[in-house]
Amino acid sequence: MKAVEERILSEKAVHAQGQTYHLILTGQDLGTQYPGMVIYTLQIIAGEEVIALFRTNTYEYPPSSPIRALAVIQSRSEEWEQELLSDPTSFRQSQERRTIREPDNVPTHEVLIIQGSPRPAGNCSVLATWAQEEAGRADVTAEVVYLDDLPIRACIGCYQCYNTGTCIFEDEMTGIIRSISDARIIVICTPVFTNTVPGSLKIMIDRCQAYHACQVLTGRRSGKKGLLFSVAGRKGQENFSCIISVIDAFMKNIHIKPSGSLLFDDLDRREDIRRIPDAEEKVRDAMKKVLMDMDT
Numbered sequence: 001m002k003a004v005e006e007r008i009l010s011e012k013a014v015h016a017q018g019q020t021y022h023l024i025l026t027g028q029d030l031g032t033q034y035p036g037m038v039i040y041t042l043q044i045i046a047g048e049e050v051i052a053l054f055r056t057n058t059y060e061y062p063p064s065s066p067i068r069a070l071a072v073i074q075s076r077s078e079e080w081e082q083e084l085l086s087d088p089t090s091f092r093q094s095q096e097r098r099t100i101r102e103p104d105n106v107p108t109h110e111v112l113i114i115q116g117s118p119r120p121a122g123n124c125s126v127l128a129t130w131a132q133e134e135a136g137r138a139d140v141t142a143e144v145v146y147l148d149d150l151p152i153r154a155c156i157g158c159y160q161c162y163n164t165g166t167c168i169f170e171d172e173m174t175g176i177i178r179s180i181s182d183a184r185i186i187v188i189c190t191p192v193f194t195n196t197v198p199g200s201l202k203i204m205i206d207r208c209q210a211y212h213a214c215q216v217l218t219g220r221r222s223g224k225k226g227l228l229f230s231v232a233g234r235k236g237q238e239n240f241s242c243i244i245s246v247i248d249a250f251m252k253n254i255h256i257k258p259s260g261s262l263l264f265d266d267l268d269r270r271e272d273i274r275r276i277p278d279a280e281e282k283v284r285d286a287m288k289k290v291l292m293d294m295d296t
């Protein structure tokens with residue numbers, strides 16, 4: 001997938017203290033992803049160097065707001081032009097370069113196991129441990145993230161990630177997105193809480209919107225595979241319908257290919273997943289299969 005094309009909307013040359021600065025306003029139409037979404041970018045270029053960059057997009061402004069993205073960026077363009085004309089040196093010094101930021105390329109683990117239950121010694125922890133051990137047996141590094149241990153702010157729907165490819169909040173999600181970006185297999189272990197995923201997992205899923213935005217802006221995706229392991233207290237596979245739909249949407253959003261799921265019900269009665277005779281074998285087999293297919 002290619003990054004969305006940028007169209008030049010206006011270009012202006014500003015001459016100040018013997019130097020020419022080009023103020024360039026571009027627009028990227030993301031209407032195929034989100035109806036009506038346009039990302040506007042204003043850049044000042046001196047020679048080959050981008051000395052200032054500002055982005056805004058139409059989804060940042062709620063319907064009842066009188067502010068519109070195009071008006072914001074046009075007014076920023078006028079402000080910058082005036083500042084350049086009056087004092088280009090201090091204008092340059094005041095600008096912090098802002099571009100699209102992709103997750104840092106710090107090698108983490110090949111398998112990322114996200115443990116969504118708040119119970120550190122519950123059934124999902126057992127599932128996560130089996131999954132991690134199986135990766136270890138295949139000589140593949142695996143990290144388990146216990147979401148409930150991490151303070152992560154909920155997404156506030158500001159849509160600023162579509163300007164930068166990153167979230168405005170810098171918290172534990174920065175590391176999680178780095179791990180997701182680096183891993184080749186993502187395993188979600190989750191209990192059913194009120195028919196859906198627990199709150200901390202839902203918060204993490206929503207915050208992955210920034211990673212989705214980064215993929216949209218850069219056009220870069222990778223062929224990751226995803227597994228879902230889930231447990232429900234009540235008896236019946238229908239208890240997992242919302243879990244399946246939420247995790248499917250999550251994987252689709254950030255281009256993870258769903259590669260299997262195991263859904264264990266009736267745990268209120270059985271209490272401990274280790275008492276279900278074939279549970280461990282099923283988890284290990286699912287892991288073996290996905291690890292074998294990791295490169296395809």
Ligand SMILES: Cc1cc2nc3c(=O)[nH]c(=O)nc-3n(C[C@H](O)[C@H](O)[C@H](O)COP(=O)(O)O)c2cc1C
Pocket residue numbers: 117118119121122123124125190191192193194195196231232233234235239267268
């Ligand atoms: C707040 C809460 C809500 C729950 N809601 C459901 C539910 O809607 N359906 C269900 O089948 N089980 C429900 N359960 C039961 C859990 O899914 C079950 O106890 C599971 O084994 C917990 O997993 P864990 O041991 O990994 O924490 C709920 C449990 C809690 C604590």
